[in-house]
Amino acid sequence: MQRFDVIVVGAGPAGASAAYAATRAGLRVALIDRKSFPREKLCGGLITGRARRHYAEIFGHAMPFEPQDCKTTVDFWFRGRPMGLIKDAPALYTTMRWDMDAMLCGQALGAGAQDFTGQAVAEIDHDARTVMLKGGAVLDYGVLIGADGVHSQVARALFGQPFDRQRIGFGLEIEARGAPSDPAAPIRIDLAAAQWGYGWVFPKRCSTTVGVGGLLSENPDMKRAMADYCAVLGLASEEASVKGQFLPFGDFRPIPGQGAVLLVGDAAGLVDPITGEGIGYAMQSGQLAAKAAIAALGAGRPQTALSHYRRALRPVHRALHMARLIRPVIFxxxxxxxxxxxxxxxxxxxxxxxxxxxxxxxxxxxxxxxxxxxxxxxxxxxxxxx
Ligand SMILES: Cc1cc2nc3c(=O)[nH]c(=O)nc-3n(C[C@H](O)[C@H](O)[C@H](O)COP(=O)(O)OP(=O)(O)OC[C@H]3O[C@@H](n4cnc5c(N)ncnc54)[C@H](O)[C@@H]3O)c2cc1C
Incomplete structure (x- = not known):
């Protein structure tokens, strides 16, 4: 049995941020991910000012970008009609998750978190405070941080299901790699390309990410919405290359954990219900969970981690709640x-x-x-x- 102060399951933006912050505070941290990095993650990869602020606060330097990644022009459309090209928009940045997540995970491991990437979790025993890996290793924790995304095994072990199908969102995307893409082209947003959601075109250095997303319950045929959107854009939507994933889209957990077990990022449902932004909230909640673990372990009472975390997370929950109130006006x-x-x-x-x-x-x-x-x-x- 190996003992850790904190075990983080999932090494995406939420888990890497949590592991980095806890390790830098001197805690013994295990970082588990079933995938080895770099790995694919379906995502638009658009980075907001919020995400950049949290990144700088956690990792102590500005998030690295190339000049072409910065977008200040946004083209809005509604049902095939242009609604205005905005040339002086606040800066948004484009990334590929393949690269960004490997960079984040690398920083957490570089800071000293013990590397359990490429290893899946077999079983979590909350009473014994242990995590068993598929290879048979058993790890013991003081605080467990579930950063394992929308299908969270940690959330399932606590609550029986990771999300509510009636309230979850769903997104479909294609990466138009090799297509003649102009990285200087504006970001395009198509309001109403999906019900209770939208469509997007994010031109990047090596690819153009095109997608539609919205509430699953309002979009029984999201594939059709994607095909229609591709037709509007004049793109051939080859079904084989379209990939889909659930998106919590504002369906956050009011109680994000239990005792010494904390849920962060998508595992806690921390995604903006209007814009679909989740990376910034993932990093922020990862850092807040690490701080809660530090406080609870420092007081010798790991089971109080959740109450520290809930207090710290209140402003995020308030913001997501307000966004849910505003959402009907838009959608x-x-x-x-x-x-x-x-x-x-x-x-x-x-x-x-x-x-x-x-x-x-x-x-x-x-x-x-x-x-x-x-x-x-x-x-x-x-x-x-x-
Ligand atoms: C189509 C789509 C487009 C999006 N576009 C944007 C965007 O442009 N900008 C934005 O800010 N947000 C966007 N989002 C949301 C964003 O992708 C997520 O909110 C964000 O990735 C959440 O980070 P996370 O660290 O919580 O989870 P994830 O990034 O999903 O990471 C979870 C990690 O846990 C690992 N894992 C899962 N299960 C286990 C297990 N049992 N054991 C061990 N490891 C496990 C996975 O391998 C993964 O590495 C989009 C989402 C979708 C679906």
């Missing part, structure tokens, strides 16, 4: 045309949306402005219907 089919018109006419609304996407403004600030607009949105929606 409810009856209000959608009204929102689209207001969006086209109002540069304030477009900039608010972009500042939200870039993680430069919080939902609380937006909510007040939207509530003031609601009567006008309602009238526009009625006009659009009749």
């Amino acid at each position: 409810l089919p009856a209000l959608e045309p009204g929102f689209a018109r207001a969006f086209q006419r109002s540069s304030t609304l477009r900039h608010d949306y972009l500042r939200l996407m870039a993680g430069e403004v919080e939902y609380g600030q937006i909510l007040a402005r939207l509530v003031l607009r609601l009567p006008r949105l309602g009238i526009m929606a009625l006009r659009a219907r009749f």
Whole structure:
């Protein structure tokens, strides 16, 4: 039996951040991932100001990018109609998760976390506080951090199921590698390319990532939405190359763990229900969970880790809750045309949306402005219907 202060299951942005922060605080940390890095992860790879801020705070330096990765032009569309090209948008950055996650995991291992990547978890025993790996090794923990993504085995061991199918989102993507892609081209967002969601085109240095995503319950035929979107873009959607994945999309767990077991990132449902951003919240929650583990272990009471973590996570939960309140104004089919018109006419609304996407403004600030607009949105929606 090997003993660790903290075991982190999952070495994506949430797990790597947690393992790095806990290791740097002097704790003995095991970092487990069933995959060896680099590994594929289906994702748009768009990095917001929020993600960059958390990265710099955790790892102590600015996130590395090439100049071509920086995007300040965004092209909005609604049902095949252009809604405006914005040239002075707050900076968004493009990445490939293959590279970014290997870099994050490498930093956690470089800081001294013990490397258990390429090894799957066979069994978690919360009473004995042990994790058994498929190879037979048994690891003992003080605090366990479940950073194992949307299908979280740690969440399943605690709650029986990792997510609620009625509330989860789903995304489909293709990587148009080798296609004549112009990395200087704008980011494209198509509101309504999926129900309660949107479509995206992220031009990158080596590829263009194209996808649609939205609430699963509202999109019974997401493949059709993807094929239609590819047709709008003039792309051949070869079914074989389309990949899909669940996305918690705001279905966060109000109680993200139990005693000495903490859930972070997608495992805790920490994804923005409007923009689908999850990387920034994954890093932030990973760091907060590490801090909670440090406090609980420092007091000799690992079982209090969850209460430390819940307190620290409150502002994130509040933001996601507000975003869920705002979401119908944007996505409810009856209000959608009204929102689209207001969006086209109002540069304030477009900039608010972009500042939200870039993680430069919080939902609380937006909510007040939207509530003031609601009567006008309602009238526009009625006009659009009749
Ligand atoms: C189609 C799509 C597009 C997206 N686009 C964006 C975007 O552009 N920008 C953005 O910010 N967010 C985006 N997201 C959301 C983002 O991908 C996630 O929120 C983010 O990856 C969460 O990070 P994580 O570390 O919690 O989980 P993950 O990145 O999923 O990492 C989990 C890790 O756990 C490992 N693991 C899983 N199970 C086990 C196990 N049993 N044992 C050991 N290891 C295990 C996995 O191998 C993986 O490495 C998108 C999501 C989807 C589906």
